[in-house]
Amino acid sequence: MITNIKNGLDVSTVVQAAVSQHGATHEDLIPILLSVNEQLGYLPTEALSEISHSLRLAHSEIMAVASFYRMLSTEPRGKHVIQFCESAPCHVMGGRQVLRALQEELNLEPGQTSADGQWTLLEISCPGICGVGPVMMIDEDVYGNLVPERLSEILAKYRE
């Protein structure tokens, strides 16, 4: 029995709960991965092995799916995940300047997680909130009509 504590949760318990919620066929793989990823913050190897056992699918097959989708991560992510939209509509509204300021503020490149584990900065494709671009999401919160000057005030809310 593999047990491992991530985010204070037991990996095996989380996986089994997801499997009994969604089912144990190939079709249920992505919903299971989404649930586990949401609870643990990412998909540790132990979780993938456990899913592989439960669904009777090769570990490589699980890995192929887990590494394909952007909302699934096989690497630990920061406590807060910032998703910045750099699609064309946000870009022409000044998104590039905001992203540059954000990178300076956090000292991170898109795709990186800060050394203290606080932040992960990701570029996402359009989240569909273009009427108020440029847009970013911090965890589940959406911020629109961004200008560089507003960033430190917004980030302060998430800093301890």
Place this chain on the structure above:
Amino acid sequence: MQAIRSLVLVSGDAESKARGSLKVYEELQREIIKFGLQNEITVTMVEDVGRHDVLPLVIVYPEAVIYGPVTAADVPFLVEEHLYKGRIAAGLQASTKELSGRIAWLSARKGTLPAEQRIVLHRVGLIDPDSIEDYIAHDGYEALGKALNEMSPQEVIEEVISSGLKGRGGAGFPTGLKWKFVAQVDNYPKYIVCNADESEPGTFKDRVILEGDPHSMIESMAIAGYAVGADVGYIYIRGEYKLAQRRMAQAIEQARELGLLGEKIFGSNFNFDIHIHSGAGAYICGEETSLIESIEGKRGEPRSRPPYPTTHGLWDKPTVINNVETLANIPPIIHNGATWFRAFGPKSSPGTKVYTILGNVNVTGLIEVPMGITLREVVAIYARGMKNGKSLKLAQTGGSGGSIFPASLQDTPMDYDSYQRAGVSLGSGALLICNEDTCVVDLAKVLLNFFNQESCGKCTPCRVGVQRALQILTNFSEGTGQPNDIDALQKLSDNLIQLSNCGLGQTAAVPLRDMLNHFRAEVDAHVKLKVCPTGVCQMSGKHVWE
């Protein structure tokens, strides 16, 4: 700030021209300049006015006053009275009786707020999306009842075919025909899939429909199921649309409780149920065969076609895949009939289209307008003109499947056929309006960067071609481009269109093709003179001639 105060439309169909509308148009231009109004009033010619007894017509917005027939001799009076003094030019108004087509729709727009006649969005914002009772009180599930009790499956398909409805996801394939293909196949079970993996940059129409009118998806998928002989539907909603997923799940529960999903719906022998499948963050899954792979629990890599999903779809069974907006048209078509539907928009592309207006304009947002409206009308009427009085340089019609098209094409009617003839594509309905401060190379770079991130990597032309194109564009924007790179870009664009396995690679070529077709001088400036005319590109690279 300088917004366009009025927009003047002059009918420009063959009959109007025969009756002198060109003269009226020229005279209007002259008179407007005489009164010094040329900076606040735009005059344009439109086709498809749908009325013949009062031609040539002149229509003034935003008041939507219709004059006709107007002769060149009437113009000085019209301009002085209406455009200069701001009152209706007495005696010239056309009777508004028996107006039809686009003109009828446009004339319903009085004042600044639109009295839009909506089909797809007619309940959005009007009903409580969490209440099935509210939906039913607004004609909800009546079309399903009508289909099940009064029509045979063949009649439903015939009705959809004769409505002329085309797929609103971007490709514009006739919906009724797709249903007919699936209905013809004798292989069960069959599936209905609703493609709600809306990820086109600048598009959020499907989100608004899912969040504002979730029951319309259930009703239309059930109608589709009845028509083709399917009893299971899947709705694939992108992972980021959490609210839409919650509302849809609740709507499905409510429908099951009232027996509108499940067995023997409306006392008929028809059974139907719907499952929600969440996306997990992959743009490619909007491609129909990738979406199928994803529902099956695999990587979202597109399949080779043929065979098409109509015969070999989900679990290799016959499958109808329709976009959210396409499906939202179905209940009104069944409820009101194909003839009613064909009254909106031009003959070749009937109905309305939902657009998202974005970019450097005064008002951004979502609109539903008849097919065939022009970009100029959208900018002047709905977007209230360009922001800060700047001028329109180009519009981009959606992250993929769309085009970058120059201001010179802004009078092209926005419908599938007219756009195809003009060599541009309509895409999913995003209208990103850009002013003269936009650099076309920079814009193409952003678009290619998007495709570079979202290419699934299965086929080489797309995986390598997009990466290479992005590299060349980056060089252009840094001032390190070589003249032969332009030819290379042209070749890459051709290769992407001809050799890519799916629509993603093919449409990644579109911004390249359009940029080279319409903005060659600006590209040349970047490459040959190492200058970005708009000053957007940094040009910070080490120049070869240094």
